[in-house]
């Protein structure tokens with residue numbers, strides 16, 4: 001498997017507050033990797049550095065062998081980096097269809113190709129199909145999260161990064177959403193980097209994982225190794 005994303009010695013800070021402190025991690029092509037860790041351990045910050053929302057103070061990020069320091073954040077979706085940030089961030093005053101079309105914008109596709117892809121998304125997420133002309137702001141939490149994922153997929157990403165997509169969703173909706181992620185990974189070979197608080201669910205889906213601790217990697221291993229690790233079990237007691 002070839003290395004798609006590699007973070008080495010990554011450090012980041014907000015003003016004087018250090019959020020990442022020499023983080024090393026990687027995601028290979030076709031992998032499903034989960035980032036776990038307590039609140040404030042740096043999971044969101046890691047994703048922000050990869051998508052370009054935050055500039056690291058030290059270290060290096062490469063994507064498909066390319067140094068991301070040379071690629072501005074706004075260009076990163078066009079090279080295959082899809083990001084579903086925390087809190088979804090869909091356009092509430094636009095319809096479901098319009099939100100999907102906007103998702104294709106960074107890759108500047110031909111209109112027919114965008115339309116084809118949009119139809120594919122509405123088939124993949126039938127509930128969005130039923131609500132295609134509805135304003136996104138009127139969707140339920142689960143539907144809005146699906147729209148956020150579908151919108152990111154419109155850009156045909158090589159890596160899909162999701163920051164706590166389960167947040168605020170009812171348990172059944174979480175199962176439904178994760179079912180989609182699993183299918184995208186298994187049937188389409190999509191490479192996924194997922195930040196998730198629900199450790200046991202995430203470790204059931206993922207191939208591999210990292211547990212962050214104060215801006216560094218505390219533990220890493222296959223999903224099975226992490227599930228069996230007493231330190232992970234202690235940290236997420238009652239969940240595993």
Ligand code: ATP
Nearest residue numbers: 014017018019037038039040041042043044045046
């Ligand atoms: P959570 O699970 O709570 O979202 P996290 O693992 O995603 O946590 P980060 O959000 O990456 O953690 O935060 C890492 C550190 O950076 C924390 O100490 C946090 O307080 C700090 N931090 C995050 N965002 C900011 C900000 N905008 N300004 C100042 N400090 C911040």
